[in-house]
Amino acid sequence: MGFPNHRCTGRRRQGLREHVFAPMTSSPVPPVADPLSFLSDGGEMGARMRAFDWSATPLGPPERWPQALKTVVGLLLSTTFPMFVAWGPELRFLYNDGYIDVLDGKHPDALGGRFEEVWSELWRDVGPIAARAMNGESSYYENLPLTMTRQGSPQQTWFTFSYSPIRDENGAVAGMFCTCVDTTQMVLAQRERVNEAERLRRLFDQAPGFMAVLRGPEHIFELTNSSYQQLVGHRDLVGKPVREALPEVEGQGFFELLDEVYRSGKAYAGRSMLIALQREPGAPSETRLIDFVFAPILDAEGRTTGIFAEGHDATERHVAEQALRESEQRFRLIADSAPIPMWVTKLDRTRGFVNEAYAQFLGVPYDAALHFDWRARIHPEDVDRVVSESVAGEAERRPFELEARYRRADGAWRWLRSISQPRWGPDGEHVGFIGVATDITEAKEAEAALREVNETLEKRVTERTADLSTALNRLQAEVGERLKAEEALRQAQKMEAVGQLTGGIAHDFNNLLTPIMGGLELIATKIEDPRLKRIAEGALESSRRGAKLTSQLLAFSRIQRISMAPVAVNQVIANMLTLLGHTIGGAVAIRTDLDPEAGYALCDSNQLENAILNLAINARDAMPGGGTLTVSTRLDTLDKGPDHGAGAFVRVRVADTGHGMAPEVLARATEPFYSTKEVGKGTGLGLAQVYGIARQSGGTLRIGSRPGEGTQVDILLPAVAPADESLAPRAETQQRHGTGRRARILLVDDDPDVRTFLAESLRGLDHEVRTAESGAEALAILDHWIPEIALIDYAMPNMHGADLAAAARARLPDLPIVFVTGYAETELLEAALGPGAPVLRKPFSIEALALAVEDNLAPAPTAGRAKG
Template identity: 35%
Template sequence: MATDAMIDPLSFLAGGGEAARMIRARDWTGHPLGAPEVWPSSLKVALSLVLNSPESMILSWGPDLHFFFNDAYFPLLGPRLSWAMGARFDEVWADAMAQALPIIEAAMAGESRRFVDLPWKLATDRGAADTWWTFSYSRVLEADGSIAGLFIFTNETTEAVLNAAAVRANLERQEFLLGLEGQLRLHSDPAPIILAAVAALGRQLGAHQVAYADVDECGAVATVEYDWNDGPIPSNAGAHRLDDYGPDFAADLRAGRPIVVADISADPRTASPLSAESFERASVGAFMLVPIADDGRLKAAFCINQAAPRAWTAAELALARDAADRTWATIVRARADAALRESEGRLRFLDELARATAGLVEADALLTTTTRMVATHMGLSICAYADMDEDEDGFTIRGEWTAPGAPSLLGHFRLRDFGEATHRRLGSGETLVIDDSRAELPPQEAAAFQALGISATVCMPLVKNGRLTALMAGHRREAHRWTAAEIALIREVSERSWAHIERAGAAAELKATAGALAALNATLEERVRARTSELMRIEEVLRQSQKMEAVGQLTGGLAHDFNNLLAGISGSIELVESRLAQGRGDEVARYLANAMGATKRAAALTHRLLAFSRRQTLAPKATDINRLVAEMADLVRRTVGPAIEVATATDGELWPVLADPNQLENALLNLCINSRDAMPDGGRLVVRTANLDLGPDAAAERRLDLPPGQYVVLSVSDDGTGMSADVIEKAFDPFFTTKPIGVGTGLGLSMIYGFAQQSGGQARIESTQGRGTTVSIVLPRHHSPEALAEDVRAAPAQPMAKASETILVIDDEPLIRMLIVDVVQDLGYVAIEAGDGPEGMEVLRSAQHLDLLITDVGLPNGMNGRQVADAARELRPDLKVLFVTGYAETAVLGHGHLAPGMEVMTKPFQMEELGRRIETLIARG
């Protein structure tokens, strides 16, 4: 019986796929192995095994190792595939023989080896590439033990190797970024943060230089203040015009696009002669530049430089961008903290300066103290005060502070010696700022400053009553870049010093005039009238000066408190924006809570200001003070702490009063906190209530500034440190406080005083030093039979809004109107908007059903909120009304008396409280 081999001598190729077809198709004439039909059985068996394997395999046969392969090996041959079948091994892999030959020789010698992830540079079907292989070489023996060929089992592992490398690179990147953040957190000032960042980034990337530059407002100049260097590139610190490096380069940078240049001579953005010259001066051959944009404007940039061309990778660029973003966020936070510290330091210094000079009346004594304190605070070498000549051709330095051992500058000098520009600027009242006299001025003018030993200076001129004077601050030996904050501080000190001199002069003149009037009491009537007129003029000057000082104290206190609050709000919002941009949304809640807390404190401060100015919006109700005291007893005890005993002594027959219960609670709590602060070592606090019937004689005797009548007294007494008579006299003044700076605003007692007077009553203090203090709030008795105010702090359960219930919202501020409408709609009501009174009246006159009117009090275009509400009640008698206001227009609101169904809320208010008030009003039916 005939076998398959007898029928088909090439049956060993069965199942061999495309590789077997290639063997059949090849012309084997003249080949050393001969035709396939006559190949030895050992070759046929081995080749059949290779051809039918799904794994990538090679068989090299005979002394010349003729090359055979299966279908799985096709992708590895690349351009060799069409001719490699049956060719010699050294011809097929000529480009790899240097690496393959030692492995082949070892296998032929019986040393079979397996290689894992071995790198190999090959020409594949993807072109020349770095590849990695896992393979084994082993010899094939004939039956007699002779070497017949070489069997190679091979598998390309390039993808797995690259993936593993990418994972390692990502882990290294994350480790670097975490380490960088740890380094940055060690510093609180921008400079060490930047220095740590550029050094860490440079070492990680193996760069020659990493520089950080701030970009000016116009996006024209980048100033490198900090760079890290490790190689042939010198420091590039200084100012650089972006356009000098090429228009395409500058355009990409201003657009916020990273710039990666492997070779500045080959990149079209940097190859122009002008650009190449700029980079050659900087000794840069390749670079990556990462811009930092904020609020749509280029703010800064990180530049990673290499002296020679370098092929930057995408991973390196990604690392640089991440490092730049994290560093910038830290810089922004540090700069905000530094600005806050600088502001607080400035305010402390101005307060210290004011205290140190408050009792000085002589100008020279004032100037001596001022120049010394300014120089010490700012680290100056010299600070002097100069008067200009009447013809403004020279000046006389008459008050100075100089560093120990330095020569005095007191004396007269010609102004023109310092240059025409200096003469012109000072003569016109313009501030003169010189950072480096030797670099900025012509030699002759620079010499005049150097003769005084001044390298950097700020001369702040003031023209008062036609007289020119100046405060001069300077550094002797070194240049100094003056900041805007330093110049502003010198200006403020100059103006305050001049104002102080004017006040002292006015006071001295007033004293001298008063003495002259006393001595000339018997002079002619005409002379008396003239002197009296002059005295009144001088007194007016003094009063005006005192007014300005009071306004300065008020605005300074407000600015201090509001700057702190605004810094907290703006800083939190900036960090919210930064975290959202970084995808760190889980950290946002903390900053939003900080911003909301600062907003509430700002609202509390404005309420206190309105209270002491008698401009706050009150919601007076018939109030039982005994019940209010009882409900607050636990809160008071928790607030003052266990070291203080709290007792109450209330009149069981206490009359009701008409007052805002919420404001009365605030006033009581404020008094208890003040008593706690007056008893640092503990003590006893007593809250008392009593009726007071004032007849005409009693009213005059008690000197309460109240008309005869019936009143209720709420008082808080302590056995603390007490007050002196002069402190009692000022205690109700706004911003007056005996507490340390930053502990109290000085508005608490002034708020209580304003609330009491606005409620028709009065506030009084009785105190003895070392024995304690009693502060009393006296309010008029309320005779109306209406129900006493209930505790509305716990909102009752409210029914769901009906689809037909409609609310008209009138407010001329679109933002406030939008927020109120959103709250109304969130509650399920229908909202109708109007921007002013006339527009709202059109809705009120229509057939539209309305359940509630919400209106601002201060509206434009001829109708205020109260007028709209009164007109609405004429058209719709049962319409509920809720007023919202940020300022109490007392006359408009009827001196705090509102008709039934009308209520008022003071801006700013919480949206949740607005929702409760809306539902409560509508639920009343």
């Protein structure tokens, strides 16, 4: 019989030997213990240890291992918790299944190897710890960072482990025992939590809105961000109850809101609520507008443990919204003053705004006009074409024009030409269109008449074949005149539309400049400090230049009241030569050719000077390398033209030797805002303004130019006889400064700044003044108080200045009235008060105000006093 295996044979032989040599006894023999039973457990590593050739190592066969080593190896093989034993002077390595994952690629070669070789990359870190263990000292490390080789490359890991000495039967340290846990994932997760918490803290602190966390029923500050600190003035808040940290808020209702949110567990949102905060120690409280939310913080059981406060300082937004509303009101006032329909569309083609003229044309209320389907008013013959052209124009996002017949509220069909301009947002995005429409019915009727003329001419040509050459020449001449008339009509309509818009803008600027100029004038006369006096006078001069600009805009719009009188044209030019020399510089030579027979022209001398100066500046810009500027005058006789009457005209010509204009530029030279100069080098209003000045005087403008041959511009003004000098005002009259009697004055102006300035100035001149901001308020004052003179703003909402003047005259027929306005609508004024209505044009000096009152006061009553 054979033995099943070597180990069993050994045990049986040992048993036989023991049986042979054992003394004879009557009791049974106890079984012999298995010397390798400590390796019977351990899964994979138990099997590997049993199969390992330990005789090739200093440890020798396992059956001869010291009992201490057997015990600790049996212990580590009995658990899956990662453990290893390093035994003997060479610290030979033994480990269990739980340690396999720690070794990674070092398993299974690490079994029986030297500790220093198994963990060579860690030996610098763990070698000293192992040496202490071999010296009898236990060590424990938590989350120790170690760089070990895993998957063929160094990786950062963290371990919690202990090294303990193992003593043999004699008490000497023969090895060391280690239990360990790989805490790499735990450490990385903890670091991620810390990083996330820090990221959230930074986000909390950098949030644009203010935030705070309050804990407990006393609302103790636990956390605040930078915006919250900025709102309350950078105080030490954390750890303090809200009532102690912000005592000035007591009584404003916010503490009570916090108490209610904490009690009820329901959030509260507030919008645009006023809060008074003392943002600097010792400084007065500052009122802010805030939007905020008080949200309860709940625990796992749903109980309120604190409050999260979040919001925004809405003060600047409120101010901006208020400014926007005021701007929209000013825009609406200007737009409603325009006599032509205007509208603003959104991207969905709905109307966002229409003016009063738009609603009046449709004959519907303003709100209904916003949603009115304008296509319903297009003539059936035009509707398909107009809708198609409108859709195509909007798709291209470029300006486009439409012409069609529309049915007005009274049922009449009117031809309208609409111009639509794309609108762009602050970031350049397309947001819709803005459009205006002008009535071109008369122009269309003129075109029809011209077509009739053409048809007549064609008939005449057919009938008079014998005189074909003469008929053709006449036809060409008439066609040329027709084209000139069409072009003149187009330019007149364009100038009229833009002129109305610029007139409204200039009116608003004049309202702004009036109190500024008056206030600066008072300051300049009252202060003694020379430096401050120079500053005030400089600011006053700048405001006068602003007034000059508005005057030019009004001249361009042709609604400015100007002083039309016979002007010695040659004398005006002679007086300007020094100014022209300084303006255009030494590189340009100035020559004059003034005809003594030119005589006098009907115009405003200041406007004529502006026109010549504008033309001279344009000529200088056309001669960057130098050249010659020639100013000449002649007396011409002209036949009636499309833009002027027939008769004698004084021609003022400004010619240069510059680079000239191409035909396409020349065709648009008088268009407003059209300029070939670089951005910032010109407004495009120069020639348009000169054209407006000539037309106001009853004349016109002619321009001739070719590339490389220079440009000549002719201002044609009606020739008149010289003025009667006996009618000129006496010099002493011009020097008066309000030396008349004290008067009762009614002042009406819807602009509060202008009204305050005028009232204070008149009271400073010792007048009794009562003010009103509207026509209705002024008429109510007249019911119980009789003024000696009234100063009325012309452009006011609800009741126009002319309407108020008529109503006032109905109560007091002899009441003197002076209109105070940024522009004078002459025809309407004369319709209200007759020709020569006195007008005080904004902006003006206090002296001019005093003279306007004194010149228009009625003689002082000899008996009786006014009531009130």
